Amino acid sequence: xxxxxxxxxDEALGLDQLTQLKPPLGGKAVxxxxxxETSGSFVLHQLIKRLLTAVPNSSNVVLFLAFANPFxxxxxxxxxxxxxLGAQREKGRFIFVDMLNVECPVGEEGKAGGRSxxxxxxxxxxxxxxxxxxxxRKCLTIVIDDVSLMEVAAHGSSxxxxxxxxxxxTLTSDYGCSLVTLNHEDIYSSMDGLVFLKQMEYAADxxxxxxxxxxxxxxxxxxxxxGLQMTVLNRGSLNNRMSNFQFRIKxxxxxxxxxxxxx
Amino acid sequence: xxxxxxxxxxxxxxLPAASSAQSPEIKxxxxxxxxxxxxxxxxxxxxxxxxxxxxxxxxxxxxxAPHHMLLLRNFMSxxxxxxxxxxxxxxxxxxxxxxxxxxxxxxxxxxxxxxxDAEQEKGLRIAWQYKKYFGENQSNLDGQRGMILxxxxxxxxxxxxxxxxxxxxxxDRHFYTGQHVDCISTKDLPNIAALQERxxxxxxxxxxxxxxxxxxxxxxxxxxxIVTFRNDATVxxxxxxxxxxxxxxxxxxxxxxxxxxxxxxxxKSTVRxxxxxxxxxxxxxxxxxxxxxxxxxxxxxxxxxKAIPDExxxxxxxxxxxxxxxxxxxxxxxxRINTQVPAVLEATTLSIKLQKRRYLVLECLNQAPxxxxxxxxxxxxGSCSGASSKSGSLDF
Numbered sequence: 001x002x003x004x005x006x007x008x009x010d011e012a013l014g015l016d017q018l019t020q021l022k023p024p025l026g027g028k029a030v031x032x033x034x035x036x037e038t039s040g041s042f043v044l045h046q047l048i049k050r051l052l053t054a055v056p057n058s059s060n061v062v063l064f065l066a067f068a069n070p071f072x073x074x075x076x077x078x079x080x081x082x083x084x085l086g087a088q089r090e091k092g093r094f095i096f097v098d099m100l101n102v103e104c105p106v107g108e109e110g111k112a113g114g115r116s117x118x119x120x121x122x123x124x125x126x127x128x129x130x131x132x133x134x135x136x137r138k139c140l141t142i143v144i145d146d147v148s149l150m151e152v153a154a155h156g157s158s159x160x161x162x163x164x165x166x167x168x169x170t171l172t173s174d175y176g177c178s179l180v181t182l183n184h185e186d187i188y189s190s191m192d193g194l195v196f197l198k199q200m201e202y203a204a205d206x207x208x209x210x211x212x213x214x215x216x217x218x219x220x221x222x223x224x225x226x227g228l229q230m231t232v233l234n235r236g237s238l239n240n241r242m243s244n245f246q247f248r249i250k251x252x253x254x255x256x257x258x259x260x261x262x263x
Numbered sequence: 264x265x266x267x268x269x270x271x272x273x274x275x276x277x278l279p280a281a282s283s284a285q286s287p288e289i290k291x292x293x294x295x296x297x298x299x300x301x302x303x304x305x306x307x308x309x310x311x312x313x314x315x316x317x318x319x320x321x322x323x324x325x326x327x328a329p330h331h332m333l334l335l336r337n338f339m340s341x342x343x344x345x346x347x348x349x350x351x352x353x354x355x356x357x358x359x360x361x362x363x364x365x366x367x368x369x370x371x372x373x374x375x376x377x378x379x380d381a382e383q384e385k386g387l388r389i390a391w392q393y394k395k396y397f398g399e400n401q402s403n404l405d406g407q408r409g410m411i412l413x414x415x416x417x418x419x420x421x422x423x424x425x426x427x428x429x430x431x432x433x434x435d436r437h438f439y440t441g442q443h444v445d446c447i448s449t450k451d452l453p454n455i456a457a458l459q460e461r462x463x464x465x466x467x468x469x470x471x472x473x474x475x476x477x478x479x480x481x482x483x484x485x486x487x488x489i490v491t492f493r494n495d496a497t498v499x500x501x502x503x504x505x506x507x508x509x510x511x512x513x514x515x516x517x518x519x520x521x522x523x524x525x526x527x528x529x530x531k532s533t534v535r536x537x538x539x540x541x542x543x544x545x546x547x548x549x550x551x552x553x554x555x556x557x558x559x560x561x562x563x564x565x566x567x568x569k570a571i572p573d574e575x576x577x578x579x580x581x582x583x584x585x586x587x588x589x590x591x592x593x594x595x596x597x598x599r600i601n602t603q604v605p606a607v608l609e610a611t612t613l614s615i616k617l618q619k620r621r622y623l624v625l626e627c628l629n630q631a632p633x634x635x636x637x638x639x640x641x642x643x644x645g646s647c648s649g650a651s652s653k654s655g656s657l658d659f
Contacts (some may be wrong), residue, residue, distance in 0.1 A: 156521035
C-alpha cells in the first residue's frame with residue numbers, strides 16, 4: 001500500500017523519480033488549492049517529508065514561508081510522519097521563516113529609502129539561494145503557506161503579491177529551483193478575485209485541487225484530489241497529465257486510492 | 264548555536280504539567296494541546312473535550328436571532344468563574360453593563376444529574392480520606408517528638424472544568440468587578456488599531472506568565488512541619504478574549520475590510536503563542552462574500568448559529584422536539600492544532616435548546632421516524648438535510 005501510495009501523490013506532483021542527481025520537483029511551480037471544508041495542508045506536509053527524507057544525504061533544501069501556523073505545529077505533524085524538522089533546521093536543510101506576525105506593507109519603499117515588506121522577503125530568499133553552492137541551487141524548494149494570508153499581510157495589495165510570486169517564478173527558470181504555494185480557492189469566487197487566482201493557475205506547472213466529496217463528510221474518505229501537470233514538450237506542444245483520486249488522512253500517513261477502490 | 268537544543272513548545276515553557284486535581288480549568292488535550300471549556304458542556308464534548316489553548320473561535324451570527332449571545336455569555340461566565348482574566352469588546356456604549364447579564368453556575372440542588380455529580384463526590388471522598396488519616400495519627404503525635412511528619416491537604420475548592428450555567432440567575436458581582444476584567448466599546452473607535460493594541464497588551468501577560476499551581480506554607484508547630492499544597496484560585500493563567508459583533512455596521516471601522524482582516528490575523532497569531540483563547544462573533548451576512556471566506560479561513564474553530572422559523576409545519580414533522588428548539592448550531596471547523604487529521608463529526612448540526620428555560624443544551628438532531636411501508640430508512644442523528652419523509656405515527 002505504501003509504495004502504491006507513493007506513486008499516486010508523487011505521480012500527481014511529478015515526484016516519482018527522486019534520485020540524488022535530479023532536483024526533486026524539476027524546477028516546477030506547484031499550486032495547491034483548497035477550501036474551508038477540506039484543507040490542503042497535508043499535501044505540503046507530505047511534500048516536505050519526501051523532499052527531506054526520501055533520499056538520504058540529498059542536498060534538498062526547503063525554504064518555508066509560514067503565514068498560517070507556527071513552527072511547533074509543523075514540527076509536531078512532521079515528527080509523526082517521520083521527519084524531524086528541528087534536526088533538519090539545524091543541518092540547514094529546512095529554513096523556517098515565521099511570517100505570522102510580520103506585516104508586509106507596500107508603498108513605503110520609496111519613503112524610508114530602505115527595503116520593507118515583500119521586497120525584504122524576496123531579498124531574504126535570494127540571500128538563501130546565493131548562500132547555497134551553485135550546483136545545489138536547483139535543489140531548493142520554496143514553500144509558501146498560504147498566499148491568501150500574504151495578501152492580508154500586504155494589506156490587500158494583491159498586485160504586489162502577484163509581482164512577488166512572479167519574481168519567485170523567475171527564480172525557478174533562472175536557477176532551476178522549485179516553488180510550492182498553497183491558496184484557498186473559495187476566497188476568489190467573485191469576478192475581481194478570480195483574476196488573481198487565474199494568474200496563479202496560469203503560472204503554475206502543476207495544479208492541485210483538494211475538495212470535499214460531493215456527497216459530504218465521511219469518516220473513511222476525507223476528500224478528493226485533482227491534479228494537473230502541464231509540461232511543454234520539446235517541440236512546444238503541451239502534455240497534460242491528469243490525476244484524480246481520493247484520500248484519507250491519518251496521523252502518520254495518508255492513504256490514497258481511486259474512487260471506489262479502497263483497500 | 265548550541266549543539267544540543269531542548270525542544271520547546273509554547274506550552275512546555277510556561278505551563279507545568281497540569282494535573283486535573285490541581286488545575287481543573289485546564290485539561291490535557293490530544294497532540295500536546297491544553298483545553299479550556301467553552302462554558303457549554305455539550306459543545307466541549309463535540310469539539311473533543313474543549314477549546315484548545317491558542318485557538319481562535321469564530322461564530323457567524325444570524326441577523327434574525329441573537330443566539331451567538333448565548334455562546335458568548337457561557338464562554339465569558341466560564342472564564343470568570345475560573346477567575347481567568349477577560350477582555351470583552353462590544354459595539355454597545357456600555358459593555359460593562361453586559362457583564363451583569365452573564366449567567367451564574369447552577370447550584371447543585373437544581374443541577375441535572377450529569378457526570379459533574381460523580382466528580383464532586385470524588386473530590387469529597389479524597390478530603391475525607393485524608394482527614395481520616397490525620398485522626399488516626401494524632402494520638403501518636405505527642406509521643407513522637409523530634410519526628411517530622413509530612414501530610415498533604417487537598418483543599419477541595421469545588422472548581423470543575425466545565426459548569427452548567429443557569430441563564431436565569433445572574434453571575435455574582437465579585438466575579439467581574441476586578442482588575443482582571445477589561446471592557447472596551449468598539450462603537451466609537453475610529454479605526455481598529457485601538458482594539459488591536461488593547462488585545463496585544465492584554466495577551467502579553469499570558470505569554471510570559473508562569474503559573475503557580477501550588478503554594479508551600481511552612482508552619483512551625485511543636486516539631487511538626489506541615490507542607491500544605493493548595494490550589495491558589497486567585498492565580499489565573501489563561502486569558503479569554505470575547506469580541507462581540509466585530510464588523511457590526513454601527514462601528515465606524517466596519518467598512519475597512521483589509522484592516523479588519525489584518526487585525527484578525529494579528530490576533531490569531533498572538534493568541535496562538537499565548538496561553539489564551541479568543542472568540543469573535545460577526546454578522547456574516549453583512550460582510551462581503553469574499554471577505555467572509557477569508558474570515559472563515561482564519562478561524563481555528565468555526566461555528567454558525569441560525570434561527571429556527573416559528574411554526575414551520577414541515578420542520579415540525581421532520582424533527583422531534585421541534586417546539587423546544589430555539590435555533591441551530593452548525594460546526595464548520597474543529598480546531599486542528601498540531602495535527603493534520605481532520606475531525607469528522609457524527610453530526611455537524613446541533614439543535615440549541617433551553618432546558619427548563621434556564622440551561623443551554625445542544626443536541627444532535629433527531630429525524631422523526633419514517634413510516635415503514637414507504638421503504639425509506641429511519642433517520643437517527645444527522646444534519647438537517649431536509650430530506651422529505653412521511654411523518655411517522657411514532658414520536659420519541
